[in-house]
Every structure is written in structure tokens, then in C-alpha cells.
Amino acid sequence: MADGIMRRPWTRRAAMVAGGAALAGGKAALAAVTAEQPGGTHDPYFLAVSAALTRAGIAHPVLVVDQARLAANIAAARETLKPSGLPLRVVVKSLPAEGLIDTIAAGMATNRFMVFNGAMLDIMAPRADADLLLGKPLPAMEYAAVIDRVGAEAAGRVQWLIDTPARLTQYADIAAARGMPLRANLEIDVGLHRGGFPDGQSLAAVVRMARGMSHVSVTGLMGYDPQVPKMPDPDAAFAESQASYRTAIGVLRETLGVDPATLTLNGAGSPTYARHAQGTAANEVSVGSAFVKPVDFDTPWLTRHVPASFIATPVIKAGPFDPRDPATAKGFFIYGGHWLATPESPPGLRYSALYGRSSNQELLTGPERVMLKPDDHIFLRPNQSEALFLQFGDILLFDGETIAGTWPTFPVSA
Template sequence: MADAPAKPRRFGRRAMIVGGAAVVAGGIGVAALRKGDQGGAHDAYFLRLSKALRDAGIAHPVLVVDRTRLDHNIAAARKVLAPSRLPLRVVVKSLPAPQLIGHVMAGMGTNRLMVFNGAMLADMARLHPDADLLLGKPLPALEAAAFLRNQSAEAGAKVQWLIDTPERLAQYAEIARGIARPVRVALEIDVGLHRGGFPDPESLAKAVAQARANPLLSLSGLMGYDPHVMKMPNPDAAYAEAQDRYRKSIASLRSAGTDPAGLTLNGAGSPTYALHAGKGTVANEVSVGSAFVKPVDFDVSTLEPHLPAAFIATPVIKAQQRFRLPGYEWLSGPINFFDPNTEKGFFVYGGHWLATPVSPPGLEYNGLFGRSSNQELLTGSARVALHPDDYVFLRPNQSEALFLQFGDIALFDGQRIVDRWPTLPVSA
């Protein structure tokens, strides 16, 4: 006997309410996953910069420095440092263009430079023969020896070589004996970053004794770098700890029979120089570089008075009204639904820079398509009305990683491109 047909299931009012609620909740959940439309147009500032680039005939990727904003940042640094009267040492790697470095040196009234490789050291010794040059990282002995052999005794005496270990100190003592000239050395101390240097007062005291045992080595000071402070959960506590470590290092100098008076006691960096100026410091100078152009990685509370002053400008090569993912075209619709900022595709001149798109707003890199140093894809929403030859603007994440990739810097005065500043030769 055949089974009797199943009776239609009847849903009660409660079940219908629960089911309806589930559909609504599902809809709300899907809606919550959608990104907002971030698209828009260039604001007045970037429209002026676009016109200035077009009037200057620049139709290729270029690094732009806004001179007005640069001067604003110099004034901001002077204001921050004024009460403390702390001298400033300009960080060359972060501003690697002779005229840019000279502009900041003049604005800050300083002849102190911090350099990070042999090539830039040689350039600064030539361009600024009266500058005091402190190494910001220890250089291999082979590179230091080559510099000293090729320089006059007077030029060599302007350099403070950074030493981080007893072994490197011995190598530099051997260099001094080989050239039969005094060599100035500054000792790197670990104030909490843990990237090397002498980690405690005891190891520092031994290094001081080792240096004093070599008559051709001249101890010029200490260097304690503290950029980790602003990344800690409690920056104030981290700064206090870094200062305590530095203070104990200075005490170690005294215990070893070395008077710190007259020595270089270098500290800070762009993220923390304002803490040194505002909270007090045992250092007697601060190093600042990136703060003058303020890349993205330096968007920290201590640099709020500073303005972004460096941008990458690059033309759009191709503009697609609807971007389609190659090989997975069917995914483009769902992707556009969940992220409306992927609707249009813009392929720009060059790319794969360590930089963040800033104008027009809402532009994004596309992780599914991938990066390109030839024709970078940026996607945007329907509200982004870019056409071929229009400019896209990005902010460098770090200045030293970008400035040497574009050739001459285009100097913008707020209305026009008024000069081109050559960068230093490419070096690592």
C-alpha cells in the first residue's frame, strides 16, 4: 500500500515571527559587512597642486614637497624646542636632498647632522665642511676606514662614529692606529628599544675603559634612540623608563672617570622630540628629520602641530568605469556590493610605493589583483570621477624609503611648482 501523501506543514504565528526575525537579522548582518562609500573628489588643495603640476609640464610620477608646509613644520619645531633650548640635529636619511637639508638647517639654526651610511656621510662632509656629523647607526669598519683614508684629518675630526659593541670599538681602534689619527667615537646605549647598543651601565663602563685605553680614540658622547616610546600602551611611563636608563648611563660615565660635560648626549627622534622638550630630558640635543615632512607613519599625537608636506603625484593612465577581476569576473559584482570602493579601476603611472593614497579620497589598493610598479591599480567608488591624465596623490609612509626613487623633488609654494631640488645619489 502506498504511503499516504504528507500533509502540508502549517506554520503558526510564532514560527512566522521567528522566521521573519531571522531574515531581518540576516539582512542586517549582511548590511553590517558592507563598507561605506569613501569616494569623493580632490579638495581645493589638491586641485591647486594638480594645476601646478600641469602648468609645470610634469606628467610622470614625482615627489612633491610643499615649501609652505615645510616652513610651517620648521616653525612648529622651533616653537616646541624654544622653552628647553635643546639644539636640533637634522637627520639626513629622512630628508635626502641637499637643498632640503640646507633649508631645514638654516630654519633651525643648526650645523648638526645625523647620517646613516658612508655615501651620505661623504656627501655631507663635502657639502657642509663645518657641520658636526654623528652616525645614526654603526658602520662596518671597512666602510669607516675607507672614508677616513679618503678624507683630510680636519674632515675626519668632524665625525662621531657610533659604536655598539666592544668588538666594533676594537675595530675602530685599529683603524685609528692604521691612519695614525684620532678617531671620535660615540657609544650607542639601549634605552628600551632593544635594537643593540650597550644594554646596561656595567657594559657601558667597560666600553669607556676600553676606549680610554686607546690613546687615538676620543670618546665624544652617547646616543640613545627612543622611538618605541610612542608605540607603548603608556608612552609617559615608557618615556620615564627610557630617561632613567639614559640617566644611569650618564652616571656610568662619571663612575668610569669621564665627565659628561661637553659631550654629545643625543636622544629622541621625530616621534619623541616634543617629549624631551616638554617633559625634560637628560639629553643635550635631539635628532629630528621626518617630522619636517611628516609621512604617514609619523601621524602620532606628539606631532599634531606638524602638517604633511610631502606627496607623490602620478597621472592616471587608464580609467575603468567598472573594474572586473581577471579570471573571476563573476566575483566583481559581490565584491562591489560589499565594498563600493572597488567599483571603478584606475591604473596609474608607476606604483608599488611605500605610500598611502590620499586624494581623491576613497582610493584603495586591490589585494586580489595585486601590486605593480609599472601600472598600479587603485580602485574607487562611483563618486571618484578620475580620467586619464588626471593626478592621483599619495603620502609616503616613510620619507627615507621614498625620496630617492623619483629624481628631482618638485617644490610647491601653494600655487606653483617654483623649483626642482635634486636628491642625493641613490644609496641604501
């Protein structure tokens, strides 16, 4: 690449820095700072992934799942839950490929899945042996549309999430018009404050309302608590959340006249499932992202899990960038960009604060010791999985040596 292309930012940046400050300390200081900069080549693991991609003839952005690391995360979840005996519900939105969810479900010996939208229900609802629970309440119009697409029998097996009396009325009317039952799971607020029934009184009122509808059955509760590890005192926040859940269970016992243990009492999520394994009011936990462990899930309660997915993309252009800052001495324009992901390998790469984010030929910068040339791969680690996994087509499977296969993803949806 011509030097002029890479050097233009120096002038632009100088105009942005007050007074165009000179390099402090001269060449000796610059050399000392440079020596402290991270960077270099890929470690043996990423060299192996890159070599596998090259042998497979892949020269575009892809999402790679490491099969051995995925298996390790499945084993970690099994070991974490084994003492409690809690069943696991696989969160489909966070793992949006049938091959991926089926591998996890088999490893966890579960047929329970949490689904979040109509597009994924279209694929999951026809599975006669699947226990499906909605993870969010859908607009009534989409509820009706899903029924009409998958059929009343399949839709009647699903536990639909209800968060307000108004939504219960809407769903009940739609189900009645189609001559089908409505299995209603009730969302409760256990501290997230994102909706759901906030207290025992409001929950009791909607349960009594449901009991007055002959085609409606209350199947249990769903209480999601991702706020817990983010609070100043996570243990106190968990105790508070559990107290709210126990209150809700008491309401079901009194108003339904059944043993709540026979119902679906769903709780947790990847951020808190390990804490629930130490004792919980719920009788099952939902887990999704922990099986691939994106950056946002680097938390103390998930230390048993390892990153199992990466974005790989080629470098298109490489050259000098800004020698005044040792961390940006080199620039690398990549194939694609602007993903919800963090540069992972080689070390020392970062997004350009000057250029900003871009979905076309995004610029990453690094120190002199980052040794990349056009056609080399860089690797980024997803910050989250649920939306990002749908952006690359089929997921590629790395078996430690080769690209051993692919998993088609679900259709793009929100």
C-alpha cells in the same frame, strides 16, 4: 580602455569568493551602500597641486614638497623646543636632499646632522662647519673606505657610533693605521633593544678601554627611543628610558672625569622629540621625518606637524571594475606604483586586494563618485620618507600656486 580588460577581474574574483555570492538586498541596498562610500574629486588643495604640475608639463611620478607646509613644520619644531632650549640635530637619511636639509638647518639655526651611511657621508663630511654624528654603526670596512674617500681630516671631525668593544677595537686600529683621531660616540640601549651598551657595567668597561687608546676620545652617548609611543603606557616607558640614560650619564661622569654636559648626549627622534622637550636627560634631540610628516608619524606627540610631501602620478587607464562591491566599482591603473605610500586624493581610492601591489601600472579602485580619467593626477602620501624620497629623482617644490623649483636628492643608497 576596452571593457573586456576591466571586466576580466570580475570572473577571477567570483571564482575566489565562496559560491560566487549574489548581491544582497538588490538594487535598493546597493544604492544605499553606494551613497555611504567616500569619494569624489580632489579638494581645492590637490586641484591646485595638480594644476601646477600640468602647467609645468609634468606627466610622470614625482615627489612634491609643499614649501609652506615645510615652513610650518619648522616653525612647529622651533616652538616645541623653545621652552627647553634643546638644540636639534637634522636626520639626513629621512630628508635626503641637500636643499631640504639646508632649509631645515637654517630654520632651526643648527649645524648638527645625523648621517647613516657612507654615501651620505661622502657629501656631508667635507662640510667643515658641520657637526656630524653617525646614527648607526658602520661595518669596519665601510668606515675605512669612507676615510679613504673623504680624507683623514674630514673623517676625524665625525663622531662615529660605537656599539660594542669589538667595533671600538676595529675602528681604533683603522684610525691608528691612518694616523688620525677617532671620536667615538657610544650607543646605549634605552629600551629599544636593537643593540648598544645595555647597562652601566658594559658601558664603563668600553669607556675604560677607550681611555687606554691615546688617539681615541669618547664624545658622548646616543640613545634612540622610538619604542616609547608604541608601548601600552608611553609615560612609564619614557621614564624607564630616561632612567637608563641617566645611568649612562653617571658612568661617563665617573669614568671620564668630565662634565657630561660638555659632551654630545643625543636622544629622541621624530616620534619622541616633543616628549623630550618637556624634560630629558639628553642635551640635544634628533628630528627628521617630522618635518615632512609621513603617515607613520601620525601620532599624538606630533599633532603640531602637518603632511608636507606627496607623490603625484598620472592615471594611465580608467574604467569600470567590479560593480558588485561599491568600493571597487571603478579601477584606475597608474603610472608606476608599489611605493611605501597611502592613497590620499581623491578620497575613496585604495589598493586592489585582488591584483595586489605592482610597480608597473598599479591598480587602485574606488567607488562610482571618484571622478578620474586618463592623464588626471592621483596623490599618495608617503608612509616614510627615508627610502622613498630617493625613488623619484629631483624633489619638486610647490609654493601654493606653481612648481617653483627642484631639490636634487642624494645618490640612491641604503
